[in-house]
Every structure is written in C-alpha cells, then in structure tokens.
Amino acid sequence: MNGTVTVEGLSKSFPGTSTPVLDDVNLSVEAGSCTALLGPSGAGKSTLLRAVSGLEVPDAGRVLVGGQDMAGVKPERRGMAMVQQRPLLFPHLNVLDNIAFAGTVRGVPKRTARVDAAEFLDLVQLEGFGRRQVTALSGGQAQRVAIARALAARPSVLLLDEPFSALDPELRSAMHALLAELRRRLNPTILMVTHDRSEAAVVAENIALFSGGRILQHSSVELMYSRPASLEASRLMGGANEIPGTVCNGSHHSALGVLPLPCDTAWPTGPGILLARQESIEVSAADGAGLQATISGLQGMGPRRLVTLDAAGVVLRAEVPWGRGLAVGENVTMHIPTSALAVVDDSDTAHLYADADERPSLTSRGRAALTGVGH
Numbered sequence: 001m002n003g004t005v006t007v008e009g010l011s012k013s014f015p016g017t018s019t020p021v022l023d024d025v026n027l028s029v030e031a032g033s034c035t036a037l038l039g040p041s042g043a044g045k046s047t048l049l050r051a052v053s054g055l056e057v058p059d060a061g062r063v064l065v066g067g068q069d070m071a072g073v074k075p076e077r078r079g080m081a082m083v084q085q086r087p088l089l090f091p092h093l094n095v096l097d098n099i100a101f102a103g104t105v106r107g108v109p110k111r112t113a114r115v116d117a118a119e120f121l122d123l124v125q126l127e128g129f130g131r132r133q134v135t136a137l138s139g140g141q142a143q144r145v146a147i148a149r150a151l152a153a154r155p156s157v158l159l160l161d162e163p164f165s166a167l168d169p170e171l172r173s174a175m176h177a178l179l180a181e182l183r184r185r186l187n188p189t190i191l192m193v194t195h196d197r198s199e200a201a202v203v204a205e206n207i208a209l210f211s212g213g214r215i216l217q218h219s220s221v222e223l224m225y226s227r228p229a230s231l232e233a234s235r236l237m238g239g240a241n242e243i244p245g246t247v248c249n250g251s252h253h254s255a256l257g258v259l260p261l262p263c264d265t266a267w268p269t270g271p272g273i274l275l276a277r278q279e280s281i282e283v284s285a286a287d288g289a290g291l292q293a294t295i296s297g298l299q300g301m302g303p304r305r306l307v308t309l310d311a312a313g314v315v316l317r318a319e320v321p322w323g324r325g326l327a328v329g330e331n332v333t334m335h336i337p338t339s340a341l342a343v344v345d346d347s348d349t350a351h352l353y354a355d356a357d358e359r360p361s362l363t364s365r366g367r368a369a370l371t372g373v374g375h
C-alpha cells in the first residue's frame with residue numbers, strides 16, 4: 001500500500017472534556033516522509049496517532065492511506081504498526097518470538113517468521129539476543145525489540161508515540177541514528193509524537209505543530225524555526241525574542257531601529273512583531289558599529305550561555321558559545337543576521353499577553369518609546 005497519509009477534518013471529543021481534543025485537524029504527509037507531531041502536553045498528538053491507527057474512532061472526518069478511506073478498516077488491516085513510549089513486549093515470549101509474532105499473526109509459518117525475525121533483530125543491532133527473555137533487557141534494548149517487531153509487520157506507515165522519551169540522552173542519540181538507518185533501508189512513512197523540539201529536528205524533515213487540538217503549522221523543520229506562522233508557533237518552537245513595531249517597504253521599524261527583513265518574502269505593511277532567533281544573534285566587544293546593547297543577565301545552558309541584552313529599551317536574548325568572558329553591565333555590539341528575522345501578525349496575539357503593556361521584550365524605556373508615553 002502507498003504510505004501517503006491524509007487526515008481530513010478529524011474531530012474527537014471525550015465525555016467530560018469541555019473542548020474537542022481534536023478540532024477539525026487536517027494533515028497530509030508524503031509516502032516515505034517522517035513528520036514529528038510536536039506540541040505541549042494534552043494538545044491531542046497521541047489522540048491523532050490513535051485515530052490514524054484505528055484505535056480511536058473519530059467523531060468526524062476521515063483518514064486516508066494511499067488514497068484509501070480507512071473508515072471501518074480494523075487497526076491490524078491498515079498497513080500500520082505502532083510503537084509506544086513503553087515497549088509493551090509479550091513477557092512470556094523470548095525476544096525472537098516477540099518479533100516473529102508479527103509474522104505468525106499474519107499466518108506466516110512459525111519457522112519462516114523466526115528466520116524473518118532474526119533479520120530484523122540484526123537490523124536493530126541485537127544479533128545474538130533472540131533467546132533472551134524480554135524481562136532481561138535494558139530499556140533501550142527492549143525498545144529496539146519493539147521497533148523490530150513493528151517493522152517485521154512490514155508496515156507502510158510506522159506510528160511512534162514518544163518511543164525514546166524514557167531513554168537516557170546517549171541511548172536516544174543511538175536510537176535516532178538507528179531510525180535514520182531503518183528509514184534508508186525500509187522507507188516507511190513515519191508519524192512520530194514528541195515533546196522535544198531537538199528530537200523532532202534530528203529525526204523528522206517536517207513538523208506538525210499542535211496546540212489545543214489543532215495544527216498551528218505544518219512545515220519543514222527549517223521553516224518552523226525560521227518562519228513561524230504566528231506568535232504562538234514561535235513560542236512553541238522556543239523563540240525568545242519578540243519586538244513590536246511596524247513593517248514598511250520590507251523592513252521592520254522598532255525601538256531597535258530599521259532592520260531589513262529577508263527579501264524572499266513579501267512582508268505585509270503594517271504593525272508586526274519582529275522575531276529574532278536567539279541562536280543566531282552574535283554578541284561581540286562594543287565597537288561602535290551595529291546594534292549597541294548592555295548585558296543585563298547571564299545564564300549557563302550547558303555548552304552555551306543565554307545572554308540577556310538591553311538594546312535601546314528592548315530586551316533581547318542571545319544564545320552564545322562559551323568563549324570570551326562576558327559580564328553583566330558590559331556594553332557589547334549585537335549582530336542579528338537578516339536570515340534570523342521574521343515578522344508575525346500583531347492582531348491575533350492579544351490572548352498571548354496577559355496585559356497589552358506587558359510585552360516581554362520591552363523594558364519600561366522601550367514601552368515608553370513604543371507608546372509615546374513617558375514613564
């Protein structure tokens with residue numbers, strides 16, 4: 001079966017939930033692609049995955065695989081396999097028979113299913129583990145067995161529900177590499193639920209960003225970071241800099257000054273919030289050229305530091321590598337590459353600010369500049 005997955009107008013409510021868990025969700029993913037379903041807890045990601053798999057019946061809408069409507073098609077007949085956060089292996093079967101189960105359940109003779117299972121065991125780099133009891137596996141090994149069992153069912157669509165979230169960082173990296181290898185060899189369509197933006201960026205080429213039962217944005221990982229469609233999408237992707245102002249002739253005008261915007265987009269004229277990815281902002285010794293700022297805060301973040309800067313009353317954050325010593329109170333020069341900039345509409349953001357005056361990126365000096373009111 002062709003593994004294109006299309007979700008049309010999917011809605012789902014549960015008894016006792018005041019708002020729909022899925023609210024008219026539309027999504028289309030190409031065969032062989034990997035899409036991360038990303039978003040906060042309770043946004044409806046797992047419910048969508050379960051509805052696609054057939055484990056949950058939607059109230060409205062439909063799921064198509066390879067153009068075929070899956071309504072009424074049992075989960076085991078959809079050409080899909082699912083791996084959950086916990087491996088859910090059969091405790092009474094050894095590793096090999098757990099994997100062979102995918103074949104025997106389809107009527108493949110046990111002997112043939114075991115030969116096949118051994119190949120999948122090799123594929124997930126667990127050769128020699130076939131006779132082991134599943135209760136004697138580490139978390140990472142058990143999850144690899146669960147993936148092998150899912151793949152042994154020859155699914156055209158692989159559904160992964162936070163499959164690596166219980167693993168330590170090294171093991172997670174190893175599993176990401178394994179998934180990339182499995183994709184090269186078997187090329188299933190993958191939908192993977194994750195909370196983790198970094199994991200989504202490593203594993204998937206596309207992200208469907210969820211909030212409140214809806215998809216806010218579905219685009220490539222790169223566009224999700226560089227061109228969020230809304231302030232909410234920017235925040236969910238970890239964007240830390242929001243500067244109110246106005247767009248005019250392809251530039252953004254604010255307390256920071258006039259900053260040219262990427263010229264590959266026709267930015268609409270009018271009020272707009274400038275977004276500047278914190279990872280792209282460079283901070284160097286004050287040299288009089290470029291944007292001048294004063295460091296107002298420093299915070300360690302493992303291999304990088306989060307620098308809080310005050311530039312003409314605008315609070316900005318930059319993530320910079322360790323290197324030259326930086327100190328609170330120091331005057332520095334900031335460089336914001338044009339490619340790190342984007343603008344989102346100002347009009348749909350009221351609900352995101354508790355108070356219209358509480359723009360997080362403005363100091364009282366910046367607010368005064370914006371509103372023309374002295375403080």
Ligand SMILES: Nc1ncnc2c1ncn2[C@@H]1O[C@H](COP(=O)(O)OP(=O)(O)OP(=O)(O)O)[C@@H](O)[C@H]1O
Nearest residue numbers: 014015017021040041042043044045046047048195
């Ligand atoms: N069977 C159910 N009965 C009632 N409510 C449910 C049921 N399944 C899910 N929900 C509710 O639906 C909402 C969405 O749940 P879902 O598991 O899809 O979210 P999620 O985005 O995957 O969250 P998480 O990342 O925490 O797993 C939650 O509020 C959850 O409590």
